[in-house]
Amino acid sequence: MVFGFFKKQEPEEEEVEIEPVSFLGPLNGLEVNLKANGRLVEAGLMRAKDLVTDALARRADTIRIEPKGPQALVTVLIDGMPYPSGKLPKTEALAITQVLKLLAGLDTKDRKKPQAGGIKAEFESKPYTLSVSSIPIADGERLMVRITDQKLKLDTPADLGMSEEMRVKFRELCASPGLLLVTGQSGTGTTTTLFALLRNVDAYIFTIVALTDLGGRKLNQVTALEVNPEDDLATTIARAVRSEANVILCEPIQEAGIAKALLSKAGDVMLISEMAGKDPPSALLQLIAWSGEGLPVAAGLKGIVSQRLIRLLCSDCRQAYRPKADFLKKIGLPAEVMTLYRKPAESADPNAAVCEKCNGGGYYGRTAMFEFLEVTDGMKELITGQPDANSIRAQMKKDKMTMLQHDGLRLVAEGKTSLEELQRVFKV
Numbered sequence: 314m315v316f317g318f319f320k321k322q323e324p325e326e327e328e329v330e331i332e333p334v335s336f337l338g339p340l341n342g343l344e345v346n347l348k349a350n351g352r353l354v355e356a357g358l359m360r361a362k363d364l365v366t367d368a369l370a371r372r373a374d375t376i377r378i379e380p381k382g383p384q385a386l387v388t389v390l391i392d393g394m395p396y397p398s399g400k401l402p403k404t405e406a407l408a409i410t411q412v413l414k415l416l417a418g419l420d421t422k423d424r425k426k427p428q429a430g431g432i433k434a435e436f437e438s439k440p441y442t443l444s445v446s447s448i449p450i451a452d453g454e455r456l457m458v459r460i461t462d463q464k465l466k467l468d469t470p471a472d473l474g475m476s477e478e479m480r481v482k483f484r485e486l487c488a489s490p491g492l493l494l495v496t497g498q499s500g501t502g503t504t505t506t507l508f509a510l511l512r513n514v515d516a517y518i519f520t521i522v523a524l525t526d527l528g529g530r531k532l533n534q535v536t537a538l539e540v541n542p543e544d545d546l547a548t549t550i551a552r553a554v555r556s557e558a559n560v561i562l563c564e565p566i567q568e569a570g571i572a573k574a575l576l577s578k579a580g581d582v583m584l585i586s587e588m589a590g591k592d593p594p595s596a597l598l599q600l601i602a603w604s605g606e607g608l609p610v611a612a613g614l615k616g617i618v619s620q621r622l623i624r625l626l627c628s629d630c631r632q633a634y635r636p637k638a639d640f641l642k643k644i645g646l647p648a649e650v651m652t653l654y655r656k657p658a659e660s661a662d663p664n665a666a667v668c669e670k671c672n673g674g675g676y677y678g679r680t681a682m683f684e685f686l687e688v689t690d691g692m693k694e695l696i697t698g699q700p701d702a703n704s705i706r707a708q709m710k711k712d713k714m715t716m717l718q719h720d721g722l723r724l725v726a727e728g729k730t731s732l733e734e735l736q737r738v739f740k741v
C-alpha cells in the first residue's frame with residue numbers, strides 16, 4: 314500500500330465483549346425476592362439476560378415471545394420492523410417469560426389474566442425502561458417487552474421531527490382560546506406528541522396548567538391544579554381560568570361528557586387534549602357525534618394533529634441519486650430537489666463490506682410525519698353540515714393543510730428517508 318507508510322499499524326481487530334444488561338428492579342417499586350423464586354431464577358435469569366442483551370445490542374424496540382405448539386417464536390422489532398429471531402423450546406420460553414414477569418413486579422402465579430409492568434435496566438452505561446406485558450393466548454402466554462432508551466430525547470416538536478413551519482403555527486394557535494387535539498391509535502406516540510406540543514407553548518408568556526396526571530414526565534413551568542372531587546370538568550376548567558391559566562392540558566376525550574365539557578369551555582381558554590382515532594378526519598367525526606351537533610365543534614375546535622413513524626436512512630451508507638424532473642413533478646416534489654437518497658443496493662458479493670452503523674439494513678432510527686386538520690372557515694362550514702371522511706379530506710386538500718404524504722415527502726426531499734420507505738409506510 315502506497316500510503317501505508319503514513320499510517321500507524323492498525324491493531325488486529327479484536328472481538329468486543331458485550332457486558333450483559335443489568336436489571337435494576339421493577340418500575341412499580343416492589344421488592345423482588347429472587348431467593349424465594351430460586352428455581353425459576355436458576356431456570357430463566359441467565360437466558361432472559363442473554364435475550365434482552367442481544368436485543369439491546371441490536372437496537373431493538375420490542376421483544377416478542379409467542380408460544381406455538383411445542384415451541385415459542387421469538388421476534389424482535391428494530392425501528393418498528395419485525396425480525397424473526399429463532400425458536401425456543403416451550404419450557405425455556407416459559408422460564409424466560411416468568412423471570413421477566415417476576416423482575417417487572419408481576420404475579421408469576423397468575424397466567425390467566427393480562428398483566429403489565431416494567432423493569433429499570435442498564436446497558437452499556439445507559440438507562441433503559443423495559444415495559445413488560447403478558448397476555449394469555451391458546452398456547453400459553455404471549456410476552457411483549459417494549460424497550461425505551463431513557464436518554465433518547467423526545468421532548469419537543471423539533472425532537473420529534475416536526476417542521477419549523479408547523480411549530481410556528483402551533484405556537485400561534487396556542488395564543489388564543491380554542492381546543493387542540495392530538496389523535497392516533499394507542500401505542501403510536503400520541504401522548505409523546507401531546508406533551509411535545511405543550512412544551513412548544515411559550516411558557517414565559519402563558520400560564521400552563523395541567524388537569525391530568527403527567528405520567529411522571531418532567532414539564533417545566535406547568536402547574537398541576539388540585540381537582541376538587543365534587544366539581545365537574547367544566548367547573549374545574551372555569552376555576553383554572555379564574556386562576557389565570559392560559560393553556561390547560563385536559564384528560565383524554567373518551568366519551569361524550571368530556572367532549573361536551575371541553576367544547577363548552579373552548580371559548581374561554583386554550584385547551585389541549587388527546588383522543589383515540591385512526592386519523593384526524595375520523596377523530597373529527599367522533600367528536601361531532603359526541604357533541605351531538607356540529608356547531609359547538611365548528612366554534613370551539615382549532616384543529617386535530619396526528620403522526621405516524623417512519624424509518625430514517627442510515628447517514629453512513631445512504632446513497633444519493635438524481636431523480637428525473639418529470640418524476641419529481643409526478644410525485645409532487647419541487648423541481649429544485651436535485652438529490653434524493655436511498656439505501657444502498659444489496660451487493661451480490663457475500664464478502665462485501667457491511668455498514669457498521671446499520672448492520673446493512675440501510676435505516677437507523679425513526680422520526681415522525683405529521684398531519685394537521687385545521688378548522689378553517691371552509692372546514693367550519695363543512696362541520697355544521699353533514700361531513701364524512703371523504704369530504705373532510707377534500708377540504709383539507711383544498712385548504713392546503715399538511716397531509717401525512719406531504720410531510721413524508723418533506724422528509725424525502727431533506728434526504729432523511731427514502732421514497733421506498735414512504736411507500737412501505739403507506740402500504741401498511
Ligand SMILES: [Zn+2]
Nearest residue numbers: 627630668671
Ligand atoms: Zn448504514
